[in-house]
Amino acid sequence: MNFIESSFIYWFFVILLMIGLYGAIAKVNLVKKLIGLTIFQTAIILFYVSIGQKKGAGIPILDVGHGHGPPPEITAAQYINPLPHVLMLTAIVVGVATVGVALAVIQRLYAEYGTVEEDEILEMIVTRE
Amino acid sequence: MTWVLDLFLLLFIAGTAVAALESRCLLTSSIILGAYSFMMCLVYASLGAVDVAFTEAAVGAGAGTVFFLATILRTGRKTSR
Amino acid sequence: MKRFALLFTFLVGGLLLWGSTDFPDWNDPESPASTYVSNLYITQAYEKTHVPNLVSAILADYRNYDTMFETTVVFTAGTAIFLILRLPLGPLARRRNTEHPEAEPQTLPRDPILEMACRVLFPPTHLFGLYVLTHGHYSPGGGFQAGVILGASFILLAIAFDLRATLSRLPEGLFKPLTALGVAFYVGIGVVCLLLGKNFLDYEGLRAIFSGISPQMIRSHGILLVECGVTVTVSAVIFAIYTNLVSRGNHREGL
Numbered sequence: 001m002n003f004i005e006s007s008f009i010y011w012f013f014v015i016l017l018m019i020g021l022y023g024a025i026a027k028v029n030l031v032k033k034l035i036g037l038t039i040f041q042t043a044i045i046l047f048y049v050s051i052g053q054k055k056g057a058g059i060p061i062l063d064v065g066h067g068h069g070p071p072p073e074i075t076a077a078q079y080i081n082p083l084p085h086v087l088m089l090t091a092i093v094v095g096v097a098t099v100g101v102a103l104a105v106i107q108r109l110y111a112e113y114g115t116v117e118e119d120e121i122l123e124m125i126v127t128r129e
Numbered sequence: 130m131t132w133v134l135d136l137f138l139l140l141f142i143a144g145t146a147v148a149a150l151e152s153r154c155l156l157t158s159s160i161i162l163g164a165y166s167f168m169m170c171l172v173y174a175s176l177g178a179v180d181v182a183f184t185e186a187a188v189g190a191g192a193g194t195v196f197f198l199a200t201i202l203r204t205g206r207k208t209s210r
Numbered sequence: 211m212k213r214f215a216l217l218f219t220f221l222v223g224g225l226l227l228w229g230s231t232d233f234p235d236w237n238d239p240e241s242p243a244s245t246y247v248s249n250l251y252i253t254q255a256y257e258k259t260h261v262p263n264l265v266s267a268i269l270a271d272y273r274n275y276d277t278m279f280e281t282t283v284v285f286t287a288g289t290a291i292f293l294i295l296r297l298p299l300g301p302l303a304r305r306r307n308t309e310h311p312e313a314e315p316q317t318l319p320r321d322p323i324l325e326m327a328c329r330v331l332f333p334p335t336h337l338f339g340l341y342v343l344t345h346g347h348y349s350p351g352g353g354f355q356a357g358v359i360l361g362a363s364f365i366l367l368a369i370a371f372d373l374r375a376t377l378s379r380l381p382e383g384l385f386k387p388l389t390a391l392g393v394a395f396y397v398g399i400g401v402v403c404l405l406l407g408k409n410f411l412d413y414e415g416l417r418a419i420f421s422g423i424s425p426q427m428i429r430s431h432g433i434l435l436v437e438c439g440v441t442v443t444v445s446a447v448i449f450a451i452y453t454n455l456v457s458r459g460n461h462r463e464g465l
Binding site: 005006009010015017021022054060062074079081082083084085089090093097098103105107108 | 211212215216218219220222223226227230231233235236237238241243244247248249251252253256262263264265268269273276277280283284287288290291294295348349350354358444447451454455458
């Protein structure tokens with residue numbers, strides 16, 4: 001049981017990663033490929049967030065307010081590791097900007113070739129040359 | 130006992146991811162991708178990453194889904210393989 | 211192609227699962243990711259910066275160089291989308307009707323329920339975005355979340371009403387410079403700190419202007435200032451991406 005509890009999140013992360021990778025490689029429609037890449041990205045973010053976990057620790061926000069000061073003793077084992085959260089915050093926002101650029105490129109391809117399927121676009125490029 | 134809830138959530142995520150990739154209508158895929166983003170937000174929150182969950186809810190289930198819908202409005206929603 | 215992709219996926223998945231047996235245990239407080247510098251952040255961040263939200267303190271104080279480049283990347287993406295969708299089409303497309311039949315520019319009938327719901331929802335959403343920005347020191351929140359919520363409130367306005375009506379209230383000449391203004395403000399704070407004698411983006415330099423504030427509180431105020439810059443850029447870029455994507459660059463019709 002301890003073996004399952006200590007590593008089942010890694011198995012789940014690998015499964016989600018492979019679903020995203022399969023979608024990015026095998027699908028022919030460009031929007032489906034982009035959906036596969038989005039699934040891949042959220043799986044990576046899940047992995048990074050999960051490695052900062054500590055047993056019996058709380059969220060990384062201290063219990064301070066107006067009227068009372070900080071908790072008397074701040075030990076590192078009371079709060080989960082905040083550093084992966086910071087890195088993944090950046091990753092999510094940059095990810096949505098990149099998805100916007102990819103969607104703009106898909107719209108240009110549609111305006112240029114009339115279709116969003118990869119093999120039809122390839123055929124048109126080959127017959128045009 | 131919370132591992133039952135976590136397990137159910139993770140299985141649901143895997144099912145949603147496969148459904149978003151395999152459906153034939155792109156509108157359905159975009160909406161299911163929005164649901165998938167929201168489920169991932171719940172998983173992040175249950176792992177204690179509240180800031181990441183907030184951002185994922187606002188970005189993935191909010192702005193990301195709207196961008197996908199805006200694109201398939203302009204490129205056609207029936208499809209696909 | 212599908213069979214090759216399936217085989218390749220199983221192969222890579224098997225390799226990753228075999229490699230994951232070497233990972234440290236999941237919940238371990240002594241795992242290498244949770245030792246070294248992050249312990250220093252947890253124990254010292256409050257007494258140095260007086261910000262209880264450790265993630266905001268690290269994002270906007272200890273690692274604010276990365277956050278500056280992240281804001282620049284968001285601004286670059288908004289500009290790139292604008293450039294991609296507004297260049298003239300190639301020769302193959304000009305000879306063909308490029309409008310998809312389902313996306314004809316049609317004037318949708320005005321829906322009073324949708325408009326009334328949006329009128330009720332828009333002010334609290336906007337206010338909530340500003341609240342998330344300023345309360346990011348004490349609760350989950352901060353610059354990026356507030357920027358996305360503000361941008362999404364403008365998108366709500368554009369969906370419920372006409373796109374052109376929204377663009378008459380928030381014209382392109384306004385939100386395009388706003389995307390650049392946030393980045394310039396962030397870099398400007400760093401340059402001001404540099405000119406006042408300290409390192410780049412070291413908030414202690416601001417004490418020369420605002421004298422009489424303790425070193426901890428000037429760092430807390432510096433965090434709030436850079437988060438404002440980030441919010442302005444991110445909200446303007448999210449709305450700009452939406453208007454360019456939904457109308458394919460010509461800002462005429464929308465969802």
